[in-house]
Amino acid sequence: MAFLRCHDVHKEYIVGTETVRALDGVSVTIDRGEFVSVMGPSGSGKSTFMNLIGCLDRPSSGTIELDGESVSDLTSEALAGVRNQKIGFVFQQFNLLGRTTALDNVALPLLYGGVEGSERARRAGEALARVGLDDRAQHLPSQLSGGQQQRVAIARALVNSPDMLLADEPTGALDTATGTEIMNLFQALNGAGLTVIVVTHEAEVADYARRILRFRDGIITADTMDEVQDVAV
Amino acid sequence: MSLFELVRVAFDALRVNMLRSFLTMLGIVIGVGAVIAMVTVGAGAHAEVDRQIQSLGSNLLSIRSGSRWFGGARTAAGSTQSLTVEDARALKAEIPEILAAAPTNRGSAQVVVGNLNWSTTIYGIDADYLVARNWVLSQGREFEPSEYRNGAKVALLGSTVVNELFGAGNVVGQQIRVKNVPFTVVGALKGKGQSVGPWDQDDTIMVPFKTAQGRLLGKSKHRSDSVRDIYVSVRDPRAMDFVQEEIAEVLRQRHRIGPNQQDTFSIRNMTEMVEARAEANQIFNMLLAAVASVSLVVGGIGIMNIMLVSVTERTREIGLRMAVGAKERDIMLQFLVEAVTLCLLGGLIGIVVALTVTVGVAEIAGWPVLVEWPIIFIAVAFSAAIGIFFGFYPARKAAAKDPIEALRSE
Ligand SMILES: Nc1ncnc2c1ncn2[C@@H]1O[C@H](COP(=O)(O)OP(=O)(O)O)[C@@H](O)[C@H]1O
Ligand SMILES: [Mg+2]
Numbered sequence: 231m232a233f234l235r236c237h238d239v240h241k242e243y244i245v246g247t248e249t250v251r252a253l254d255g256v257s258v259t260i261d262r263g264e265f266v267s268v269m270g271p272s273g274s275g276k277s278t279f280m281n282l283i284g285c286l287d288r289p290s291s292g293t294i295e296l297d298g299e300s301v302s303d304l305t306s307e308a309l310a311g312v313r314n315q316k317i318g319f320v321f322q323q324f325n326l327l328g329r330t331t332a333l334d335n336v337a338l339p340l341l342y343g344g345v346e347g348s349e350r351a352r353r354a355g356e357a358l359a360r361v362g363l364d365d366r367a368q369h370l371p372s373q374l375s376g377g378q379q380q381r382v383a384i385a386r387a388l389v390n391s392p393d394m395l396l397a398d399e400p401t402g403a404l405d406t407a408t409g410t411e412i413m414n415l416f417q418a419l420n421g422a423g424l425t426v427i428v429v430t431h432e433a434e435v436a437d438y439a440r441r442i443l444r445f446r447d448g449i450i451t452a453d454t455m456d457e458v459q460d461v462a463v
Numbered sequence: 464m465s466l467f468e469l470v471r472v473a474f475d476a477l478r479v480n481m482l483r484s485f486l487t488m489l490g491i492v493i494g495v496g497a498v499i500a501m502v503t504v505g506a507g508a509h510a511e512v513d514r515q516i517q518s519l520g521s522n523l524l525s526i527r528s529g530s531r532w533f534g535g536a537r538t539a540a541g542s543t544q545s546l547t548v549e550d551a552r553a554l555k556a557e558i559p560e561i562l563a564a565a566p567t568n569r570g571s572a573q574v575v576v577g578n579l580n581w582s583t584t585i586y587g588i589d590a591d592y593l594v595a596r597n598w599v600l601s602q603g604r605e606f607e608p609s610e611y612r613n614g615a616k617v618a619l620l621g622s623t624v625v626n627e628l629f630g631a632g633n634v635v636g637q638q639i640r641v642k643n644v645p646f647t648v649v650g651a652l653k654g655k656g657q658s659v660g661p662w663d664q665d666d667t668i669m670v671p672f673k674t675a676q677g678r679l680l681g682k683s684k685h686r687s688d689s690v691r692d693i694y695v696s697v698r699d700p701r702a703m704d705f706v707q708e709e710i711a712e713v714l715r716q717r718h719r720i721g722p723n724q725q726d727t728f729s730i731r732n733m734t735e736m737v738e739a740r741a742e743a744n745q746i747f748n749m750l751l752a753a754v755a756s757v758s759l760v761v762g763g764i765g766i767m768n769i770m771l772v773s774v775t776e777r778t779r780e781i782g783l784r785m786a787v788g789a790k791e792r793d794i795m796l797q798f799l800v801e802a803v804t805l806c807l808l809g810g811l812i813g814i815v816v817a818l819t820v821t822v823g824v825a826e827i828a829g830w831p832v833l834v835e836w837p838i839i840f841i842a843v844a845f846s847a848a849i850g851i852f853f854g855f856y857p858a859r860k861a862a863a864k865d866p867i868e869a870l871r872s873e
Contacts, residue, residue, distance in 0.1 A: 281867050284786075286785075286786060286866050286867050287865075287866075287867055306790075306791060307790050307791065307792070310785065310788050310789060310790040310791075311788065311790075313785075313786060313787065313788050314787065314788020315788070319786050319787070321870065325779065325782075325783045325786075325870065327780060327783070329475065329479055330475075338783075338784070338787050339787040339788050341464055341468060342464065342784070342787060342788040342789045342790070342793060343788060344464075386787065390788075
């Protein structure tokens with residue numbers, strides 16, 4: 231069942247007098263429960279693609295449907311609602327609030343989802359437990375290792391039970407061993423039914439995915455399914 | 464997000480830069496403090512003026528012998544005593560708005576009791592004087608009509624004289640000597656407290672008018688019924704100016720002063736005199752108002768400046784909040800509440816400081832402390848309004864950020 235459907239999506243940036251075609255006609259359909267890896271050289275449009283399907287931005291032309299509903303021309307307020315309810319974002323730079331405990335960082339999306347105080351703490355605690363950090367709830371980000379910080383960020387992405395987890399180079403700031411840990415976590419989450427889309431330029435990282443989208447110059451040049459990986463879960 | 468959450472987020476943000484937050488508040492602290500001080504001190508001073516007017520006598524006009532100007536040089540008021548007891552009686556009879564018209568003379572003398580002596584002012588009065596000047600007895604009685612008529616050797620003592628010569632206790636029936644003449648004390652006057660200017664109204668002795676003329680004030684060069692001052696109390700404060708005109712009219716007729724001739728008396732509105740002096744306080748108040756408004760504007764601009772800095776510093780945080788679902792309105796409110804919290808805290812500190820200072824000032828000046836609660840609430844509301852006004856632009860700037868750009872920023 232298709233969860234995400236992109237049709238002829240273009241994204242152009244005007245820099246001075248030049249027009250940069252960051253995405254130049256992308257069409258792709260991703261089903262619920264898929265684990266997709268997005269690869270391609272730097273500047274090929276991977277982040278632009280993630281931002282568009284993550285509802286952080288609108289395409290210049292083309293349509294993007296989430297869950298059967300077009301998000302291409304929603305108001306910014308409605309987009310914020312979609313980001314809050316349907317999408318979990320994980321960034322390369324973790325982006326945790328520095329003076330806020332792990333628990334409160336995780337609870338942040340619930341704050342904007344209008345979830346009440348005690349319920350917030352309960353659900354944030356649960357999400358931390360899912361990433362194995364329930365014993366670090368009161369730690370500040372500076373008191374956690376890089377891998378732990380990224381897991382807090384993942385817990386934050388999971389806390390609102392999103393339909394889709396988007397991660398743009400989530401292991402880019404981590405050493406290999408820790409990166410592997412994080413990818414194992416994604417794999418486990420995907421095994422539990424979550425749709426996961428990960429941008430990476432490391433082949434080993436891409437190996438976790440069953441499907442690879444290759445980007446070049448703003449278009450998808452290859453869309454491959456790896457049947458062998460089917461048994462991995 | 465609930466208001467409580469917003470305020471908590473704001474406090475967290477302000478706590479991070481405690482010193483900066485405090486310095487930013489300072490302008491508001493000074494501005495609000497100055498407004499509160501101005502109003503509270505002003506109210507106290509105003510009440511004090513009312514009290515002084517009351518202590519002089521309500522709606523009091525004083526008529527003094529002597530022209531203001533005579534041959535180009537001012538003659539000392541009272542130096543020629545043209546007014547008479549008859550003038551006072553005539554004024555009261557002819558002008559119905561007059562409640563009391565009291566002819567008086569005064570002079571200074573030593574009062575002796577045993578081996579104590581005290582130098583004070585002696586007033587020769589008639590029955591209207593106590594009414595006109597709002598004197599109230601604390602002990603004993605007023606003079607009897609017969610005592611006025613016969614020039615009896617009886618006296619009323621002001622509270623300062625009582626304290627100096629007798630300390631506390633009953634003075635009725637005590638004997639005193641004034642210029643070697645023995646007097647019997649028949650009563651004491653309730654103190655008027657803080658004086659008007661340097662003059663202590665309670666440092667006084669009163670004797671019947673006739674007694675003073677004959678024995679104490681030695682007015683041999685004048686007619687025995689000539690007086691220095693006539694105090695007139697008017698029934699209705701709104702009739703003061705009119706009565707003043709009437710008095711001048713009646714006296715000119717009685718003294719046969721032609722239209723082009725100089726008056727031989729002068730009339731002063733005592734209430735106006737006190738009020739005129741109170742206007743000096745207004746200048747102080749206006750100065751404070753200027754400080755307050757400048758400080759509030761500068762404070763507001765300071766808040767705006769710091770909020771702009773804060774928005775720039777926290778661009779990434781804004782992007783992250785947007786990415787996890789904050790709407791533009793949420794971001795806007797977050798920064799607006801932060802600015803308002805800053806201003807409200809400043810306002811509250813200002814109020815506390817101002818009240819502390821004004822209580823001190825009132826204590827020193829001997830004024831009543833009148834805290835005007837409405838102005839406190841207005842000050843609080845006004846601080847919040849400054850926060851909203853000067854916080855609006857930075858908050859809108861924060862809310863208008865593009866989430867992707869914001870997340871990418873350093
Ligand atoms: N805000 C922007 N303004 C102008 N050009 C941009 C902007 N964002 C991305 N681009 C350009 O779009 C292209 C794709 O960028 P991006 O999606 O970030 O690539 P990737 O993530 O694959 O490295 C690049 O050429 C980049 O310079
Ligand atoms: Mg990128």
